[in-house]
Amino acid sequence: MKLRILKPCALSLLFVLAFHPAFSESTDNRTRQLPVEFRGVWVATVTNIDWPSKRTLSVEELKKEALNIIELHHKMGMNTIILQVRPSGDAIYPTNLAPWSVYLTGKQGNAPEGGFDPLKFWVDECKKRNIELHAWINPFRASLHSTDSLTENHPARLHPEWVVEYNGKLYFDPGIPEVRHHLTEVIRELVRNYDIAAIHIDDYFYPYPATGFVFKDSASYEARSEEERHLSIHDWRRSNTDKFIMEASAAIHAEKAYVKFGISPFGVWRNKSEDPRGSDTRAGVTSYDHLYADVVKWAHQGWIDYVIPQIYWSSRDKAANFLKLAQWWNDNITDRHLYIGHGIYKINGTQENWDDPNELKQQILFSRSLRNVKGSAFYSHNHFLRKNNNLNQLLEDSLYRDIAAVPPMEWLQNKARPEPVNNLKYKRGLITWEAPRGANTTGKPLRYVVYIANESGGEAEYITRSRVFKPESKTMPGRGRFTIQVAVMDADNSISEKSEVLKIRY
Incomplete structure (x- = not known):
């Protein structure tokens, strides 16, 4: 049975009904229990990947596109939208801590017409359909191009001493305490002002390595505290991201204890060749060694509430195999929720080993077979709008035909x-x-x-x-x-x- 939204009856005009019928195996002698499974999709705003489609849309067009996205994923059985709200040192919501995003209005700092708050609109419309809205931020990316024209109130212009230029882009230096404090306040404000279900950060902490470029943070390394004098620059960088995650977690849960904190890291934590605890992979980049994100530690410490590793390889890849990686994450994230990130943008693409039309079905079914995996997320929305081996129908008519609630987190309650x-x-x-x-x-x-x-x-x-x-x-x-x-x-x-x-x- 397909999803339906029913009109409120006369006795409930003050409420919006969002019904989604489902069928599953009975676990109760009277009525069955409601299944729980995380079903998420990333909606990227940076460079207008998913929304808005253009930088020149009117408010009504912005709303229409947002509603089309929400309705599409509601129809397919999704229960979570991960919306990028702070793509590049800017924001798609009103704040004094960052300028309005260029991807929203065509010019950084320009607000949408009529006082329109896009994030509030997304939150409200998702709530009507019982969809969680996770606010996705890229904390340390200041600008995609070092030549970009930044507004006077952009943090990178207000505090040029915070910024490192690397491979043609601008980054906030995680080693500067004031940077971490500023970003924590960004997060605190989001949680305080919006009825979001979670704060979400992806794989970008320190930048991905680029041949011939050096991340110039030697000044902040030399200024490190006495307690950190014994640390190598690599351990010090990991310590900086540790501190940020710990501080952000404390800020989130101090504001609203029920708001979740999730990370979607690069899909390989470490290779086994570098660490016996690592995965049987030969990845050229790892989350721990190159992005300085020790996500396994963060989960074990209880600083984060869920992990969505970006396992964007196929089940036939040799250097980084989906099946091996999903099993590895299942075995190593046991203290917090684990969901699997699927790279649907590779379907029907040019990369090797993505020619099997059943690849995504196999990935989802294998993930469901793992004890500690509690759901999936898909990158990204736009790839549900093209030829994708009938993935939409697979979810709507089969794998996501039954309604599911987002898994509860007992430690937050x-x-x-x-x-x-x-x-x-x-x-x-x-x-x-x-x-x-x-x-x-x-x-x-x-x-x-x-x-x-x-x-x-x-x-x-x-x-x-x-x-x-x-x-x-x-x-x-x-x-x-x-x-x-x-x-x-x-x-x-x-x-x-x-x-x-x-x-x-x-």
Whole structure:
């Protein structure tokens, strides 16, 4: 059954219903449990990769494109959008800490017309469809080109002493404490001002190595503290990214304890030839040695909440094999959530070993077979709009046909499981219930999971913010006698016990 968005009934005009039916194996003798799986897609704004398509769009065109993206992925069963909100020292939201992005309005520093806040729009529209919005930032990239014209309030112009020019680009030096503090404040402001589900950082910490170029941070290395005097420049650089991650994590969870912190690192942590703990790979670049990102340590220390390694190789690659790498990450990220990043941009491309039309299906199924993997993410949106071996149909009609909630993180909750609903009843063709006693249903409405099972074995689930559900042909799996139960889903994706059983005839 395809996803449907139903219009609110007359008794629930204050709520927006976003229903997505699903079918899966029963785990309950009355109604089955709601599956949990991370299903994410990256939406890149840098150089207008995914959104907006052009730098000259009107506000209405910006909204239309955003809605098309959200609807497409909602229809395919995604539950998370990872939106790039700070692509290059700039922002797609109003802030005094960075100028407006050139990719949004065509000129850095120019605001969209009429006070439009793109990030708020994305958050609001995703929430209507029960999709999490993860705010993706590139913290240390100051500008894609050293010759770019930067506004007067760009941090790189305000603080040229923070900047290192490398391979024709500008970077903020992670070794400068003031840089790390500034970036932590950027993150703190995002979490405070927006109802985002997570802060997300990708693989860019120190820049990727380029032949013939040296990252000139010797001055900040020489100025390192006494406690760091014994460190080599490589260990010192890793220490700098460690500090940033630790400080950012503390800032996020101090603002809102339930907001997650995720990293999507380069897909190889270290090669086994360099470290017996590493993977059976021959990668020319590694996250630990070249980007100075010790993501495994960050997860073990509890500084981050999830990891999405970018395993952008095929299952037949020799130097870096998808199957071997997914297994390696599964074996080494055991303290925090692990999702797998898939490089769908390589489908039907020129790279070797990407000619198998079943490659992505095999990757997803293999990832699902691993004990510690809890989902997948796909880079990036635009590659769902071209020939991609029918990936859209594979997800919508098969692998993501069943609705799934984002996996809850018990270490972020620090509270009791949500209380169940009360007074479930069926009257005048409507199923209604009451929120748990003491629940805040105005400032931050709860979501509800409606479980439906019929006597023939057909089942469906729906997620809604309303406390009214109307049985009709497009929401009920067939005809006959039905068992109905309802559960509460809170902001952390924790699900309450199911309600008492309601039996109806439809």
